[in-house]
Amino acid sequence: MISVSQVSKSYGSGPTAVQALDGVTLSVGRGEIFGVVGQSGAGKSTLIRTINSLELPDSGSVNVDGREMTTLSGAELREARHNIGMIFQHFNLLSSRTVQANVELSLEITGAGRAARRTRALEILELVGLHGKASAYPAQLSGGQKQRVGIARALASNPSVLLSDEATSALDPETTRQILDLIRKLSKDLGLTVLLITHEMDVVKRICDSAAVMSGGRILEQGPVEQLLATEKSLLGQALFPMGEIPETPSAIVDITFSGVKTDRPVIAQLARKHGIDVGILGAAVETIRGLQTGRTRLELPGDERTVAAAVADLRSQGLFVEVVK
Amino acid sequence: MIDRNDPYFWSDLLDTILKGAGETSYTVGLSLLFTVLFGLAAGVLLVTTESGGLLAKLFGSRALGFAVNRVLDVVVNIGRSVPFIILMILLIPFTRLLVGSFIGPTAAIVPLTIAGIPFFARLVEIGIREVPVGLVEAAQSLGASRWTILTKVMVAEAVPALALGLSTTVVGLIGYSAMVGAVGGGGLGDVAFRYGYQRYSPEYMFGVVILLVLLVQVFQSLGNFAARRLSHR
Ligand SMILES: Nc1ncnc2c1ncn2[C@@H]1O[C@H](COP(=O)(O)OP(=O)(O)O)[C@@H](O)[C@H]1O
Numbered sequence A: 001m002i003s004v005s006q007v008s009k010s011y012g013s014g015p016t017a018v019q020a021l022d023g024v025t026l027s028v029g030r031g032e033i034f035g036v037v038g039q040s041g042a043g044k045s046t047l048i049r050t051i052n053s054l055e056l057p058d059s060g061s062v063n064v065d066g067r068e069m070t071t072l073s074g075a076e077l078r079e080a081r082h083n084i085g086m087i088f089q090h091f092n093l094l095s096s097r098t099v100q101a102n103v104e105l106s107l108e109i110t111g112a113g114r115a116a117r118r119t120r121a122l123e124i125l126e127l128v129g130l131h132g133k134a135s136a137y138p139a140q141l142s143g144g145q146k147q148r149v150g151i152a153r154a155l156a157s158n159p160s161v162l163l164s165d166e167a168t169s170a171l172d173p174e175t176t177r178q179i180l181d182l183i184r185k186l187s188k189d190l191g192l193t194v195l196l197i198t199h200e201m202d203v204v205k206r207i208c209d210s211a212a213v214m215s216g217g218r219i220l221e222q223g224p225v226e227q228l229l230a231t232e233k234s235l236l237g238q239a240l241f242p243m244g245e246i247p248e249t250p251s252a253i254v255d256i257t258f259s260g261v262k263t264d265r266p267v268i269a270q271l272a273r274k275h276g277i278d279v280g281i282l283g284a285a286v287e288t289i290r291g292l293q294t295g296r297t298r299l300e301l302p303g304d305e306r307t308v309a310a311a312v313a314d315l316r317s318q319g320l321f322v323e324v325v326k
Numbered sequence B: 001m002i003d004r005n006d007p008y009f010w011s012d013l014l015d016t017i018l019k020g021a022g023e024t025s026y027t028v029g030l031s032l033l034f035t036v037l038f039g040l041a042a043g044v045l046l047v048t049t050e051s052g053g054l055l056a057k058l059f060g061s062r063a064l065g066f067a068v069n070r071v072l073d074v075v076v077n078i079g080r081s082v083p084f085i086i087l088m089i090l091l092i093p094f095t096r097l098l099v100g101s102f103i104g105p106t107a108a109i110v111p112l113t114i115a116g117i118p119f120f121a122r123l124v125e126i127g128i129r130e131v132p133v134g135l136v137e138a139a140q141s142l143g144a145s146r147w148t149i150l151t152k153v154m155v156a157e158a159v160p161a162l163a164l165g166l167s168t169t170v171v172g173l174i175g176y177s178a179m180v181g182a183v184g185g186g187g188l189g190d191v192a193f194r195y196g197y198q199r200y201s202p203e204y205m206f207g208v209v210i211l212l213v214l215l216v217q218v219f220q221s222l223g224n225f226a227a228r229r230l231s232h233r
């Protein structure tokens, strides 16, 4: 649905130039929720803004729903943007318009008639849980309600793609969860493809099917979240399950990642009994990732190389993801 | 000196001042119309033709956008820096060319408008600049045309600021109109000058002053009220 290929973009020139995007390649499937995480200044906003051509890359291609965005201009570009909704960290609602009129703006732009605008606006406001707020002004709403208006406005023209630039970063944790759940629900119900950028790991945990980690204008890794969690040295894995420094010890250290049903098996006890190892637990973290209990445990395995290798092989044969860190 | 004991003194005074007020309304009203028309356009262009602005590429030409921006900025600065009394004299030939005479309420419209446009343009500029860029981006992301963004986002969101700017401009124009009046432009300034000053009538002088103070109060309050009512921030 979205395919970004070798996109680069720099700001300024000479010694003060900033390479905001450096050969970014990214692919988002239809109906997928794709999260790009990275620290502030990583280039996330620049990347998402190239998707709807708010920012034109210096080189590379951006394809959305079969259309090459970088070559569009004028009426063609505006037409293409009707198919790509966008929501923002600071909502960007018009203070001069009521909630309904804010949503209708989207439909005025696509040229819908007065009656059709009204019907559609009220329908989509209902869908985002804002019925009864149609004639309120944005200033009278809470942050979460404002973002719901933002979502309604973005989706009023029935786009197939939704872009989210830190849409929950100005919200408290509980409201963040509600908005994320709404986005996930809408994505499933409407078959919407979602590309979101965030600096919050919680966002990825809660709704993303796939994710990319970005830093210094580059994508460091990307793929389905489960797959990244089962990849050695995955930055996403390390960020989701911070285990701290690797301690000084002569023993081997392994990280085991559990997911879903496997969490209730007495893995460690079995390991100790079967292989005669005095297993030490160095750290553990459990997260709910897209509704699934997922955990990572760091174990210290004293013993000779053969014993450890056998233990690791045994763990892997049980379908666990085991990473030997030392 | 006007004879204060003349039985018609007060009714004459009232007639004269009302006639003056009528002329002032006419002059200021029409000047305001042109001022708003051109000042709004100039103010919007000042902001949008800046590099990176919505109209930085005017009619497909970056050079044109840049030129318009520079020229407008210089012209507005000149208009704001020349004292009105000098501007008025400077414009006499132009006024004569345009309306055939430089005396009377109609002629007074020319210097008032020329002084009003840059004044209002700067106030519009300030108001439009206060509209967060994020709103423009949101409209762009929806596929809005530049005209839609200009009218439905930039100007619409600046309306409260524009209302305040408008009342400030009306007040300024009333002040200027008194100056034009004193040199043949008719209106309240004319009354104050001819009756109050040349014929030593404090009643006429104070009558005009009181009316001016009232007018300024009324327009400023109207502007404040409108700005408050129109703002939903
Ligand atoms: N319009 C701009 N002009 C100059 N530099 C910019 C501009 N936009 C972004 N940058 C720079 O590009 C880099 C990436 O910015 P951004 O994409 O906003 O990062 P993020 O959204 O990940 O915080 C930063 O170093 C930022 O300072």
Ligand SMILES: [Mg+2]
Pocket (backbone or CB within 6 Å): A044, A045, A046, A166
């Ligand atoms: Mg950002």
